[in-house]
Amino acid sequence: MIITKLNLTNFRNYQKLNLELSPNMNIFIGENGVGKTNILEAASVLALTKSYRIGNDMDLIRFTKQKAKIKGSVKKGRTKKDLAIEIMDKQKKVLVNNKQIKRIADYIANLNVVIFTPNDLEIMTGSPSIRRNLLNMELSQISLEYLKISNEYNKLLKTRNEYLKILFTNNIADKTYLDILTEKLVEKAVFIYKMRHLYLEKIGNNIDVIFKNITDSSGVELLYKPNIEIEAYEEDAIRRALRHKFHKYYKKELAYGMTLYGPHRDDFTFSYKGKDMKVYASQGQQKSAVLSYKLATIKIFEEYSGSSPVLLLDDIFSELDLKKKNKLLKFISKDIQSIITTTDLKNISKKALDNVAIFQVSNGNVERCEKK
Ligand SMILES: Nc1ncnc2c1ncn2[C@@H]1O[C@H](COP(=O)(O)OP(=O)(O)OP(=O)(O)O)[C@@H](O)[C@H]1O
Ligand SMILES: [Mg+2]
Structure with a gap:
């Protein structure tokens, strides 16, 4: 999948921007605050219909304007579509x-993107909800069924939580309706657990090879950590494990007025040579591992959608030493389209920049330039 053209109107600091992108690597260089990330963000909004950055849709509209517009021509194999x-x-x-x-x-599958931003270090260091949101975002892109079922799960969860509160405050002993809700929730949960397990297993199979490519050292593993003990990721086993928790901790759930078990409490961790990376790894190692995670998702996208996603890599070089920068650039396949932002390409080997489109960004203006 490639974005051939990207046109912005009153998006962030761009009044008007018409870009023709290379099907391979596109690097946007410029000083802080000139609008590099905004371009990458625009591509992500075109794919996901909302921004990965905190804030609301209104922040995307250029100050004092009423409407922002992003247009993109997207090619998938021989099919060309104009998205807006x-x-x-x-x-x-x-x-x-x-x-x-x-x-x-019905729109989401038109453009798949894999995004890496400096904030993504939080995937490793932040709270479990960040990792769950990530899984939801990624899995929803590769599976419409996942998107649908996780929405249904969230609705049921809300209803079940409300009903637990009603049971508790009104001292109701009859739990017939709760049991119905529980069973419905369990069915959705089984699907989510299975998908997340399979997905993390697939990433886990690739992450270390990529990490080794960038850092010359290996030993990174991903560990899926649901808050119930699951012996095997088969429907019956998951169902049994979850039902068991709900049965055993019914009173506790009543007292808390919320559902205490299920994929809404999931987590996963990164380990390096058997140790939790959140606690032991350096910033550069953490960044390399999260980047490796993101790069490992590419294969999965290809597998599910039959087409490569567009890679959006924001400020990927900061915190990496020169050797890693060069290795990373070399590793990012030139066969897939990428949009990369950086403040400079100092000391980056000329060879790594072969066949790369370089754009110079100054305030609200972008110029394609010759190789530096
Ligand atoms: N809605 C908006 N309207 C106009 N300008 C905006 C809007 N939102 C953000 N900006 C401007 O966009 C600029 C930030 O752009 P961006 O985040 O793309 O910078 P950057 O080039 O990635 O910088 P850095 O190297 O620091 O990451 C800021 O100058 C900010 O004021
Ligand atoms: Mg930026």
């Missing part, structure tokens, strides 16, 4: 070939 997103106050429109698409779920 219009963001207005309290309203958002998504269009494919100039036709408005009503449901976001």
